[in-house]
Amino acid sequence: MTGFVIEQPGILTTLQDAGRFGAGRYGLTQGGAADSFAYQVADLLLQQQPSCQLEITLGGLQLQVLQPMVIAVTGAELPLWCNEKPLGWWRSHQLKAGQRLRFGMARSGVRSYLAVAGGIHLPKVLGSHSTVLREAIGGIDGKAIKAGQFLPVKARQLPYCLALPKTSWPDYAAPLTLRLVPGFQAELFSAAQWQQLTEQSLTVSQAADRMGYRLQAERPLEMDAVSLWSEGTVYGAVQCPPDGYPIVLLNDRQTLGGYPKPGAVVALDAARLSQRRAGQVLQFSRLDPAKLAAVRQQLQHDWQQLRLELYCC
Template structure:
């Protein structure tokens, strides 16, 4: 950090997992460095948008709640994504809109009420030194975050923000259709991949017609789904690059949807890949929630993604 560092918030209580995320770390995957970035792109992008920030501005990803922050100056903030029962000085905090807060006020997250990951943006953006081109915090790799070494937030941390920002933001709110209900069963759009025909017919029927349950073995690397056992004529492949949302099926027949912090290469056969927005939706599911896989086309997936990005610009 340099002499221009401005502290915006102090961590009073860290909670289980709060990570700084920009859009992700790109161009270094060939070195074995994972993508990182927000697990729920939609919630993250809206928090930034409502705080008046450009796409890619660093925001906090708060998983499961528990985080408590004290403002060290007047700021404008926005919280989007999951409803983790956030409060401002004990009063419920309005989500999906910009909120001015005063120096000394306490922003505290409770426990999940709707979804799993909330995104906190401050007008102007959080500030950290990029590592390999990104501030995205990947604990396993020791890269990014406020310290540059992949540390999640801990009590006592003082979080830098971009100086001079935050004055010019008006009151902004997301329209209701942009505020998902994460509690219901989720339909996850999947683009079928090259090995889809190597699964048995019964397995494919089950994959796309039976409900899947989100397992408690779920983190930013991937989410395991439990349900009928899928069988594939291919046991394993020579390791190859794997994209965001890839749904791989190891020999136990239980799929794993790979998220932002996945390993860069892998060798299990795949049903295909969730669309970016479907991967985001899955990242908001709590263990035990039911999801369905729905095959989609590239055209439809692109249309949905374009609509999402355009809606942020209005």
């Protein structure tokens, strides 16, 4: 088994998979790829089950390939070169031993994904490769990728490369609507608060990372003093602290929280949020829980359609 060597780790590169589930009782969060859509498409382009991938934040990664392999790259739009020859995005590529892969800095979006046919082979921790830096778990010693590290790959060759049409690429610069499903604390928020929450425009603040995104607004919510017990948090939960600026909890969130929560954002929208930068505009819309089944059906339909759109390149 061989693989590739990290020459430059970039701003922040971590190993991620679909996530670590069932470990919340130990105080460990789920982790996993922040943009689940881009992550899943990378494996789809390689015709394989969910694998261990590199999540590249903002860019700067450079690595050397030690054996022929097939890769797929998705996510944030950034320049990509193989031996200084530009490569395309949202598609797979055949690489040769000795070639050097270099990622520039993202022009749109935040996180990119590099998957390898056959997968990166490292030991799992509690059933997952996902790196959570705060908990120092997963990946390699629970830390971000470093220069000089060797990543083993059990390479699998493919007879052709696949690509996703540009018409199906996500637009990470577009305004985003987050569908908010009311939760059991929804009644703690008045009709006026719900109206303000769902009608005003918000922007992503500088306090935005894999743990959660704090949102800013021209007028913060006026929060009543409410004493709540800390309780388990879920992916996409929206917390409203006393300052009135909502926080959307993401993959590396804390497992317990006590701020009032009007509800949780649909998972696909939370994944889209992870690709937004400080200053980008978004809005909440209230989604009736009775419509969730229709949302799931539409998502399944969209995935089937996306599979049909892939083409050989």
